[in-house]
Amino acid sequence: MGLERPVKESKMCTQLNNKQLIEESLNRYYSDGIREALGQVPFNFVITDPCLLDHPIVYASQGFLKMSGYSTEEVVGRNGRFLQGPDTDRRTILKIREAIREEKSCQVSILNYKKNGTAFWNLFHLAPVFSEGDGRVIHFVGVQTPISKFSRSSVTSNVSCSRPNNCPAFVENGLFNHHTSGVIYFGSCRRELCREFSVDLGHSGLYNSLAEEDNADLEEEPACEAKESDKQRAIAAATRILFELTQFSKHTGKTVLDKRSNSADLVRVAPISSSLSIALNRIHQSFVLADPHLPDMPIVHASNLFLQLTGYSRDEILGQNCRLLQGRDTDQAAIAQIRQSIVAEQCCTVRILNYRKDNSSFWNLLHTAPIRNASGKVAFYVGVQLDVTGIDEDEHRDKGTSPHMKQLGAVGAVRVAVRSLHGVGSSR
Incomplete structure (x- = not known):
């Protein structure tokens, strides 16, 4: 079919963009040599x-690669859930998820699985990394310490393989990767979730909970308790890693800390919680979230597709007003229409000429809408962008129903996320 090649090229472009974003994740905050320095940390x-x-x-x-049996290419870019298996305790995963929601450290014993299917008890220590400038959580550090001596001798007899014998080989060969096919497999081949367009509010992102029905009738298995010396060693490891990150961040002027700063910048742009940010990042649409309660209504969240559309980096866009996209030929009547809808707390759809970072213009079918919190008050405004350059307005009205419906779907997903998660773990 005529659309096969563009679709394939679009997927390849998305994968390249994902790889670039992952590569830039460390480069954006830390100076050259950070990977070499982290490579010297023996944990x-x-x-x-x-x-x-x-x-x-x-x-x-x-150390992690040797412990798990995976290569760098098999790990980087993947969610940490691939270490889970059928006997990983859902309650422990929920503890990790809550720590991420609340943006705090936690330490748990969890049953994980190596690449070859061997189960092992893991002392997992999680620590957030905060930006000194705006207080956002920019990274999490996860330290793993295998527990060599079990407190219960029967543990190993109950768990020996993470994947059932009848599970297809393609599952074990990498369908856990979030870049593949839109289907996620959790621990075994029969747990799956379609995520063509969804907000996964039930998961923290670092660890996903297993299917609730699988554990509904099971009693909680006591976790294998680590030695006190192992717990202290894990804390020391996290402290050492955070020290390296802090030192290398100072050279870029984007200092990171192990706790949220009380700097004045937080008044200008209050960070949204990590749990809300994770939920918003699952919405596959170009959009921004702006806070009307802060001076000049700054952008507090920008999706990856928005960054790709406009050419700006996340650091360049956060804290800015949406007028950044306006230019000399932007219609003032359209701008006035948007402003009036904000004052009236109403939705608005306009076709407006916007400009990318490189000053190239594009026609933007912009849909804005107020986003209310659980108490019914407007917490944010969302702006969903759709590039309609080269598409006649009448033609788009006749044939573009589906893209606009996706815009409305994105607004709905944002509303669900904000009502469920706004304020969880934030500094407000």
């Missing part, structure tokens, strides 16, 4: 980015 750990789609791993230490 098993990963660094994840909650600002990217599906909260992927952006760095994995050699």
Whole structure:
């Protein structure tokens, strides 16, 4: 069919953009040499980015790779759920998820699985990394310490393989990767979730909970308790990693800290919570979220597709007013229409000429809408962009129903996310 090649090229472009974003995740905040410095840290750990789609791993230490049996290519870009298996306790995953929601450290013992299917008890220590400038969580550090001596001798007899014998080989060979086919497999081949266009509010991103029905009738298995010396060693490892990140961030002028700063910048742009950011990142649409309660109504969240459309980086767009996209030929009547809808707390759809970072123009079918919190008050305004350059307005009205419906779907997804998660773990 005539559309096959453009669709294929679009997917390839998206994959390239994802790889670039993952590569830039460390480069954006830390100076050259950060990977070499982290390579000298003798611990098993990963660094994840909650600002990217599906909260992927952006760095994995050699110790982690040796412990898990995976290669760098098999780990970086993937969500940490691939270490889970059929006997991983859902309640423990929920503890990790809550820690991410509340943007705090946590330490749990969890049953994980290596690439060859071998189960092992893992002392998992999670620590957030905060930006000093705006207080956002930009990374999480996850330290893994295998627990060598079990407190219960029967643990290993109950769990030996993460994948059932009848599970297709293609599942074990990498369908856990979030870049593939829009289907996620959790631990075994029969748990799946279609995510062509959805907001996964039930998951933290770093670890997804297993299907509730699988554990509904099971009693909670006591976790394998780690030694106190192992717990202290994990804390020391996280402290060492955070020290390296802090040192290398100072050279870029984007200092990171192990706790949220009380700097004046937080008054200008209050960060949204990591859990809300993760949920918003699952919405596959170009959009921004602006806060009407802050001076000049700054952008507080920008989707990856918005960054690709406009050419701006996340650091360049956060804190800016949406007028950044306006130019000399932008219709003032359209701008006035948008402003009037904001004052009236109403939705608005306009076709407006906007400009990218490189000053190239594009026709933007912009849909704005107020986003209310659980109490019914307007918390944010969302602006969903659709590039309609080269498409006649009448033609778009006749044939463009589906793209506009996607815009409305994105607004609905944002509303669900904000009502469920706004204020969880934030500094407001």
